[in-house]
Amino acid sequence: MATNLDLTGATWRKSSYSGDTGGECVEVADLNRHIAIRDSKDPDAGALAVTSHSFTAFVTAAADDLLG
Template sequence: MDGIDLSAVAWRKSSYSGGNGGDCIEVALASPAPGVVPVRDSKDPSGPVLLFPSASWQSFLASLRDGSLPVG
C-alpha cells in the first residue's frame, strides 16, 4: 500500500451485512489518503485491503442505487 497507513482507520460494515458472519465488506469511514476508498473483508480484518479511486467507488454506489448494476 505504498505509504498509506491504515492502522488508525475506522471501518463501517455494509448495511447489507447480516449478523450471521456471511459475505461482508467494510469501508473506511474516512480515507487515510486523498482520492482513495479503502475496502476490506470484514471476516479478515488483518487481511488485504483494496484501494478504489474515489470516483470509481462513487460510480459503483450510484449504479447500485439506481438499479443499473444487478445485485444478488
C-alpha cells in the same frame, strides 16, 4: 489504486444490509482522498484502496444492476 497507505486508526464500517450473520461482507474506510475496502471476515489479509470517484462509480453500477 493507492499503495502503501497507513490504515492505522482507520474507521471501518460495513453496510447495514450485512446483518450479524457473518456472510459475504466487505468493510470500507473513508481515507479522505481514497476509500479502503477489505474483507470483513479476514481484515488482516489486506485492503484495496481506490479513489472516491472510482468507488462511487462502482457503487452506482452495482446499484443500477440490482435495480435492473
